[in-house]
Amino acid sequence: KYGIRHSLPDGINPATDVLIGGKVVFVAGYGDVGKGAAEALKGQGARVIVSEIDPINALQAAMDGFQVTTIEDVVGDVDIFVTGTGNENVLTVEHMLGMKHLAIVANVGHFDNEIDIAGLEKLAGTEKIEIKPQVHEWRLPTGRSILVLSEGRLMNLGNATGHPSFVMSNSFTNQVLAQIELYVRGENYPLGVYVLPKHLDEKVARLHLDALGVKLTVLSDQQAAYIGVPVDGPYKVDHYRY
Structure with a gap:
């Protein structure tokens, strides 16, 4: 969430020089990536629309103030499309044919099959023009064009430098x-896949607090006993969702 909140606009701005404020932006997916994307674009003044398959995430998006609907309902009204689902064919050729002239298409979720670039390449009557590195105009048989960033691959890496160093740390x-x-x-870990133990997760966070000037409140022994946790953590059950 925090990495994409930084690197998405960091890629869109130099790639397009388009003012995001006032634009209609469609964010496909409202997981951690989609939440960061929607928050970043809303912060730039965009009117953000979200799509979701999961009713819980859809409810979260609606409660966060976003319109939640299908791409088919709004495809012709959107200025910037951002995919962040990790799935394939989220934006199809049919969707792209229905987009307004010079709509911007960007992917921050998965490989270049999240946007059907292969299908676009096979479509008769299309012309691909490089505007500048990692920015291509696709002229469509409809007479309209769309701008595809980073060939449909991860544009926060292709049009920017990815997540900032603090997130990567x-x-x-x-x-x-x-x-x-x-x-x-x-010896405590037979062959398998494990979630990082909660006390180590908390240690990672603790190690980064000083850099942000954060001061933690410390539980008293009485308070810790009252809620049934050690004074020095871990403070949450393993399945807690932050």
Whole structure:
């Protein structure tokens, strides 16, 4: 969420030089990536529409103030399309043929099959023109054009430099602590896939607080006993969803 909140506009702005404020933006998916994307674009003044398959995520999007509907209902009204689902064929050739002239198409979710670029390449009567590196105008047989960023691949990497270093520091710290845990306590982990233990997750966060000037409140022994957690954590059950 926090990485894409930074790297999505970081890619759109230099790629297109388009003012995001006032634009109608469609975000496909409201998982962690979609939430960060929608928040970033809303912060730039866009009118954000979200699509979802999951009723819980759809409810979250609606409660966060976003219109939630299908792409088919709004495809001709949208200025910028952003896919963040991790699925395939989220934007089809049929969708792209229905887009307004010079609609911007961007993917931050998955490989280049999230947007059907292969289908677009096979479509008779199309012409692909490089505007600048990683920005292509596709002239469609409808007489309209769309702008596709990073060939339909991850545009926050193709049109920008990806997530900022602070976000990556959290990710890499996770990996290092996981490796240390496996080395020191390997006998506790038979072959399998594991979620990082909660106390290590909290340690990763603690290690990054000073850089942000964060000061934690400390539980008293009485308070810790009252809610049934150790004073120094972990503070949540393993299945807690932050």
